[in-house]
Amino acid sequence: MNRPRLAIAGLTACSGCQLTLLNCEEELAEVAARFDLVSFPMAESVEGGAPFDAAIVEGAVSTPGDLANLFRLRNSSRLLVALGTCAIFGGVAAMNNGVSTREELVAAVYGDGEKTVESFAPAPLTNFVSVDFSITGCPPEKQEVMALLCALLNGTLPPLATYPVCTECRSRENLCLLLERKELCLGPIIQGGCNARCPATGIVCEGCRGPVREANVAQELELLLERGFGRKEIERRMSRFKPEWDYGQRR
Amino acid sequence: MAKTTLKNIHLSHFLELLRLFGELHGPVLSDQGVFSFAPLASASDLQLNYSRTQIPPKKYLLPFREEILHYQKGAYRQAVPYGSETVLFGVHPCDLDAMAYLDRVFLAEAADSCYATRRANLTLVGLSCRPDDFCFCSGPRESAACDLFLQAGEDGFSLTARSAKGEAITAAAADLLVETEKEIEPPACGSCNVLPQDPQLRFSAHPLWVKFAEACVSCGACSVCCPTCYCFDLREYPSLSGGAERVREWDNCLFVTHGEVAGGNFRATRLERLRYRFLHKYCGFTPLTGITSCVGCGRCKEFCPVGIDLRELFQDLPLDCGRTP
Numbered sequence A: 001m002n003r004p005r006l007a008i009a010g011l012t013a014c015s016g017c018q019l020t021l022l023n024c025e026e027e028l029a030e031v032a033a034r035f036d037l038v039s040f041p042m043a044e045s046v047e048g049g050a051p052f053d054a055a056i057v058e059g060a061v062s063t064p065g066d067l068a069n070l071f072r073l074r075n076s077s078r079l080l081v082a083l084g085t086c087a088i089f090g091g092v093a094a095m096n097n098g099v100s101t102r103e104e105l106v107a108a109v110y111g112d113g114e115k116t117v118e119s120f121a122p123a124p125l126t127n128f129v130s131v132d133f134s135i136t137g138c139p140p141e142k143q144e145v146m147a148l149l150c151a152l153l154n155g156t157l158p159p160l161a162t163y164p165v166c167t168e169c170r171s172r173e174n175l176c177l178l179l180e181r182k183e184l185c186l187g188p189i190i191q192g193g194c195n196a197r198c199p200a201t202g203i204v205c206e207g208c209r210g211p212v213r214e215a216n217v218a219q220e221l222e223l224l225l226e227r228g229f230g231r232k233e234i235e236r237r238m239s240r241f242k243p244e245w246d247y248g249q250r251r
Numbered sequence B: 001m002a003k004t005t006l007k008n009i010h011l012s013h014f015l016e017l018l019r020l021f022g023e024l025h026g027p028v029l030s031d032q033g034v035f036s037f038a039p040l041a042s043a044s045d046l047q048l049n050y051s052r053t054q055i056p057p058k059k060y061l062l063p064f065r066e067e068i069l070h071y072q073k074g075a076y077r078q079a080v081p082y083g084s085e086t087v088l089f090g091v092h093p094c095d096l097d098a099m100a101y102l103d104r105v106f107l108a109e110a111a112d113s114c115y116a117t118r119r120a121n122l123t124l125v126g127l128s129c130r131p132d133d134f135c136f137c138s139g140p141r142e143s144a145a146c147d148l149f150l151q152a153g154e155d156g157f158s159l160t161a162r163s164a165k166g167e168a169i170t171a172a173a174a175d176l177l178v179e180t181e182k183e184i185e186p187p188a189c190g191s192c193n194v195l196p197q198d199p200q201l202r203f204s205a206h207p208l209w210v211k212f213a214e215a216c217v218s219c220g221a222c223s224v225c226c227p228t229c230y231c232f233d234l235r236e237y238p239s240l241s242g243g244a245e246r247v248r249e250w251d252n253c254l255f256v257t258h259g260e261v262a263g264g265n266f267r268a269t270r271l272e273r274l275r276y277r278f279l280h281k282y283c284g285f286t287p288l289t290g291i292t293s294c295v296g297c298g299r300c301k302e303f304c305p306v307g308i309d310l311r312e313l314f315q316d317l318p319l320d321c322g323r324t325p
């Protein structure tokens, strides 16, 4: 059997998504045997080795170096997979994109001393290249990452769940925090697949997996306003993992 | 006169006796404060006066997610559900009727083997109820779709066996049962299900259609919580070692993916999907045309975050089924 050639790379991010893969301890030996892990800078420091069957890319694009890496991966790989919320939506690093300017943010983080790395507002991969598949989550779920690898091995892509967090939340017989406690839960418009991790422990869904398809954003906004939350607070919470929302969107 | 009355003081003994027939489950209140069917560790956990559980008993027959097929080395193997006898105590008439409906779907020609195995292992003990504001029925009723039915009265329950299993239970409980001069009256109301609607109604020009389509967030709660919603999605996942499993998971007709096929979507808009839901719930389709699948449990109304009640689209809302007890 041909061993698919894999590149796993990180742009501007916390490396949590790549760590998810390293955390699949039970399967890791088998993964190493079945794939040709050509480039995995986080696990070892070998670079190069193109072309790839698939490049799995974590993180947002925020520096000229990120951009060069991304182009290199896109050009040398048959499939490009966005791994995690940052790669798909910008993620936590992008949360202040619409709030503060780049200069303000850089000054706040680095002070006005040394010359800093050149950077721009963190943006999703799709702003620059075409992406063949996405695995969402901050960080992604282990079993979805494994489903991707198993599917790649079989020359296909996995059918992941497409329903919102509420579906799994209700199926787990959780108390609905939005309805029963009037809390700011984003479950109805957020992509499920995490088995409603947060509401299952009594914490609202913060929306770390980004919007579900056809998210009824306008109705969610109405629901939250009705429960007494201010527009500003709602927008602040919603932009935690994805900076730009169309608040009028119903489908 | 037959001994068919179980006094309240004997209920805990009766529950212990039921354990002889299988693992005992019943309505409990979870730590989070949600009514749910769960194993009854002790009789004191039982919530006799529960309104409705969030997830209906269909979870015992059709779990949210299950492997139904396994593929390895060129051969398919059907999954055999782990089967142990289960006694489900305290099921309300609407939920019993709902399981009878699911039986018609899954045990008809070419019975679903996973469902059939689970169904054969399930003993149903029904319990009368008192409708609340969310129920679609107009009064208490009985259901014969069980093994044994308990009609609650002042100081006890009147038992009616509905199957051989039910008779075996009453026989085993003979010592706990007494005769009563005045039997607890079964309610006169036979069935207060939502009546079947005209399929053409789904194309009515009612302004609520558009309003509902705009408000629905496609959260899935209405079907996840509906005791007769059985639509499922099938997905296949290969494993690293070469085999694969086929998984079945609950689906909802209000999801954009529900009618999606290669190259298009049978019901591309939420409005079309709502019309479809209306058709399935209140009109039925082949081979169950003309049979409403709504048993009136009220869950969709209670758990919908935007308060959608499709019955408002009926020409005349059958708030009263006409057979008031």
Ligand code: SF4
Pocket: A165, A166, A167, A169, A170, A174, A175, A176, A177, A178, A179, A185, A186, A187, A188, A196, A199, A204, A205
């Ligand atoms: S708690 Fe949140 S995720 Fe769960 S059902 Fe309610 S709104 Fe949906």
Ligand code: SF4
Pocket: A165, A190, A191, A194, A195, A196, A197, A198, A199, A204, A205, A206, A207, A208, A209, A210
């Ligand atoms: S419940 Fe929401 S915030 Fe929590 S893991 Fe799932 S998507 Fe992320």
Ligand code: SF4
Pocket: B136, B222, B225, B226, B227, B228, B229, B281, B293, B294, B295, B296, B297, B298, B299, B300, B301
């Ligand atoms: S449609 Fe609603 S009321 Fe009718 S059976 Fe389903 S959840 Fe219950």
Ligand code: SF4
Pocket: B215, B216, B217, B218, B219, B220, B221, B222, B223, B254, B303, B304, B305, B306, B307, B308
């Ligand atoms: S519960 Fe209500 S909002 Fe959710 S999918 Fe059903 S009709 Fe739509």
